[in-house]
Amino acid sequence: MKFQLSALLAAAGIMMSAQTYADTLDNVVDRGTLRCGVVLDFPPIGYRDANNQPAGFDVEYCQDLAKSLEVEAEIMPVTWSERLPVIATGRADVVFGATSDTLARARTVGFSIPYAIYFSQGVVNAKSGISTFEDIQGKRVAAALGTMPEQEWLKIAEQWGETNLYQSYQSENEVFLAVAQGKADIGLTTNTAVKAITQQYDSLDPGPRMPWTPDYTSIVGKRQDITWLNYLNLFVTHQVRSGRYNELWSKFVGADQAPELRIPGVLY
Amino acid sequence: MFDYNFHWRPVLRTLPDLIQAGLTTLEVATLSMVIGILLGLCLALARMNMTGPLKWLAVTWIELARNTPALFQLFFFGFGLGAIGINLTPYTIILAGLSFNCAGYLAENFRGGFQAVPDTQLKAARCLGMNAWQAYTRIVIPQVFRVVYHPITNQMVWAVLMSSLGMLIGFRELSGETQFFASRTFRIFEYFAVTAVLYYVIVKLILAVSRLLAMRLFRY
Amino acid sequence: MQDSISFFTGFGINDLLFLGEAALKTLWISALSIAIGTLLGTFFGWLLHEGKLVASFTIAPILDVFRSVPLIIQLVLFYNFAPIIGLNFDPFASGVVILTFYTAALVASVARGGIEAVPASMRRASRSLGISYWQDLFYVVLPIGGRAVFPAWIGVVLGVMKDSALVSVLGYVELLKASQVLITRTQEPLLILAIAGAFYFALSYPISRYANKFEQRWSK
Numbered sequence: 001m002k003f004q005l006s007a008l009l010a011a012a013g014i015m016m017s018a019q020t021y022a023d024t025l026d027n028v029v030d031r032g033t034l035r036c037g038v039v040l041d042f043p044p045i046g047y048r049d050a051n052n053q054p055a056g057f058d059v060e061y062c063q064d065l066a067k068s069l070e071v072e073a074e075i076m077p078v079t080w081s082e083r084l085p086v087i088a089t090g091r092a093d094v095v096f097g098a099t100s101d102t103l104a105r106a107r108t109v110g111f112s113i114p115y116a117i118y119f120s121q122g123v124v125n126a127k128s129g130i131s132t133f134e135d136i137q138g139k140r141v142a143a144a145l146g147t148m149p150e151q152e153w154l155k156i157a158e159q160w161g162e163t164n165l166y167q168s169y170q171s172e173n174e175v176f177l178a179v180a181q182g183k184a185d186i187g188l189t190t191n192t193a194v195k196a197i198t199q200q201y202d203s204l205d206p207g208p209r210m211p212w213t214p215d216y217t218s219i220v221g222k223r224q225d226i227t228w229l230n231y232l233n234l235f236v237t238h239q240v241r242s243g244r245y246n247e248l249w250s251k252f253v254g255a256d257q258a259p260e261l262r263i264p265g266v267l268y
Numbered sequence: 269m270f271d272y273n274f275h276w277r278p279v280l281r282t283l284p285d286l287i288q289a290g291l292t293t294l295e296v297a298t299l300s301m302v303i304g305i306l307l308g309l310c311l312a313l314a315r316m317n318m319t320g321p322l323k324w325l326a327v328t329w330i331e332l333a334r335n336t337p338a339l340f341q342l343f344f345f346g347f348g349l350g351a352i353g354i355n356l357t358p359y360t361i362i363l364a365g366l367s368f369n370c371a372g373y374l375a376e377n378f379r380g381g382f383q384a385v386p387d388t389q390l391k392a393a394r395c396l397g398m399n400a401w402q403a404y405t406r407i408v409i410p411q412v413f414r415v416v417y418h419p420i421t422n423q424m425v426w427a428v429l430m431s432s433l434g435m436l437i438g439f440r441e442l443s444g445e446t447q448f449f450a451s452r453t454f455r456i457f458e459y460f461a462v463t464a465v466l467y468y469v470i471v472k473l474i475l476a477v478s479r480l481l482a483m484r485l486f487r488y
Numbered sequence: 489m490q491d492s493i494s495f496f497t498g499f500g501i502n503d504l505l506f507l508g509e510a511a512l513k514t515l516w517i518s519a520l521s522i523a524i525g526t527l528l529g530t531f532f533g534w535l536l537h538e539g540k541l542v543a544s545f546t547i548a549p550i551l552d553v554f555r556s557v558p559l560i561i562q563l564v565l566f567y568n569f570a571p572i573i574g575l576n577f578d579p580f581a582s583g584v585v586i587l588t589f590y591t592a593a594l595v596a597s598v599a600r601g602g603i604e605a606v607p608a609s610m611r612r613a614s615r616s617l618g619i620s621y622w623q624d625l626f627y628v629v630l631p632i633g634g635r636a637v638f639p640a641w642i643g644v645v646l647g648v649m650k651d652s653a654l655v656s657v658l659g660y661v662e663l664l665k666a667s668q669v670l671i672t673r674t675q676e677p678l679l680i681l682a683i684a685g686a687f688y689f690a691l692s693y694p695i696s697r698y699a700n701k702f703e704q705r706w707s708k
Contacts, residue, residue: 052502076659077659085454089568105454167358167438170436171672177672181351182355335692336685337654340653348677348681352678436657443561457568460565460568461565464557468557471557
């Protein structure tokens with residue numbers, strides 16, 4: 001509580017020098033903690049375990065990164081729509097949030113090389129009668145606010161003239177709840193979550209794969225901070241080389257082989 | 269000095285959409301006020317004049333509405349009712365939640381208003397040969413209305429402010445629309461700053477209209 | 489998939505503790521903001537009363553903004569603005585700052601009403617008995633005016649306590665946020681919402697009853 005009181009005092013009058021934190025790497029090592037934004041709404045990549053503690057693939061990655069820097073990891077739960085602003089405003093050093101590396105986002109934040117790959121897939125209400133992508137026409141679609149499936153879906157919905165049937169929720173879990181309760185017919189999520197979710201609910205079935213491209217997701221850091229982004233790139237390659245990537249992927253996602261992170265036909 | 273670059277252009281480009289969403293906010297707030305006033309009147313009358321289950325329903329409604337957070341009430345109408353198979357759209361959730369809340373608060377205002385009108389007025393009206401309906405609608409209610417006019421205006425402002433919770437249940441009124449745009453451009457600060465100004469304007473407009481109306485209605 | 493990992497687990501004893509802890513956080517953030525906000529608001533109220541024209545052009549419009557913009561917008565705005573000017577506030581600190589000013593804005597008009605509730609003749613009488621300005625303020629205005637506006641102040645307190653639920657949008661795990669976390673994990677919305685609602689009600693209802701009783705006794 002001491003910190004918070006002093007923070008209040010700071011607000012009361014002392015205009016702290018708004019110095020630019022040019023080098024996150026130095027700052028993190030100096031501070032001794034890595035402030036790490038994670039979306040805890042995305043089982044099995046990020047979720048809360050039975051003790052309400054953060055757990056999942058992204059959480060482990062965050063701890064691995066902190067370990068590599070020999071600092072403490074401070075897990076900061078963020079929502080889908082918050083995960084990029086926390087970087088832009090400097091509240092977090094790094095975000096692991098299954099963030100697709102879109103060009104639009106790259107105007108605001110910096111991306112590492114891809115550290116995980118997902119496919120968009122739906123979970124459908126068992127009574128909805130959706131089995132192929134075309135069946136979605138005329139049905140109510142739900143997704144989490146600020147995610148890539150939302151943006152991709154809205155493009156298609158616009159062509160179909162069905163944007164009014166779209167619902168956005170604050171969290172992916174709310175999407176699943178909404179579909180299970182019958183508020184929506186199909187919820188858009190990623191392939192990794194589908195298995196866990198459909199096992200949990202009797203009323204949910206795996207739905208069709210979405211037609212857009214696979215989701216290459218990257219670690220997010222401050223755009224201007226190239227040395228930090230370089231470090232993150234190196235971290236990703238080391239995770240793969242040491243076999244940690246495969247180990248964590250099979251632990252949480254359950255697949256035998258983690259997907260190849262290389263983009264076919266591109267050198268980088 | 270700042271380690272942050274302000275981008276106002278995307279916000280200004282979507283300003284027409286935001287203003288449109290502001291109208292949605294007004295629509296929802298007005299509708300829930302109309303429903304709230306009607307229900308609030310019924311609740312106040314039930315609380316004062318009834319006995320048995322109807323009275324208890326009214327008391328429970330009023331106390332629940334006044335003693336739990338509005339956001340909690342919205343969650344209840346959303347996922348709470350969903351759990352027992354009643355699925356409302358975001359629009360009906362916000363409308364139901366706001367009406368429920370406004371009715372509770374307004375009921376207490378009405379009760380105070382009724383208590384401010386002496387019983388003798390009603391008796392006098394009945395003595396003059398009016399029936400109960402006439403006595404209420406022509407003598408009592410107009411006086412009550414004068415007493416509760418200001419609380420109603422305040423409640424209308426509250427309804428506008430409360431409708432901002434729509435953004436947490438996926439309803440695209442002014443705040444929801446703002447959050448939606450902000451989530452696409454990541455310009456949270458810029459968008460919410462503009463929205464704050466829009467809310468301020470809406471609230472001032474309501475107060476101005478209310479003052480003008482009061483001048484017309486309550487001339488002595 | 490290994491059996492040892494499960495992403496959704498039922499509601500257990502742990503979770504009751506989790507909710508209880510969150511309830512304490514609700515109490516703590518409300519108590520802190522209400523305490524500081526009341527002091528600050530009383531001071532503003534005094535300024536508004538004494539400052540007359542100057543105050544009505546300086547602090548009055550600023551306080552008005554806090555009452556005319558939805559709390560949720562204020563919170564998001566401040567939370568995202570603080571780091572831009574180099575203040576690294578966590579959700580708790582941002583919540584306290586905004587809730588404090590919000591409380592202060594509401595208390596200011598209550599306090600001003602309290603000061604004005606004391607008849608000028610009484611204050612002149614006390615001054616002519618030889619008491620200083622400050623003695624008059626503390627021994628005459630505070631007890632008499634304070635009692636007159638005590639129910640209104642309780643209204644503000646309860647309002648802020650319920651509105652503290654909105655700090656959840658910043659990710660501060662208070663009662664409502666905790667119940668949201670549990671709902672998404674256990675998928676039992678009705679049970680958890682009922683527990684959370686019961687807690688708010690148990691906190692708010694007795695206080696509002698007490699304020700009502702106080703008001704009735706006072707008005708006799």
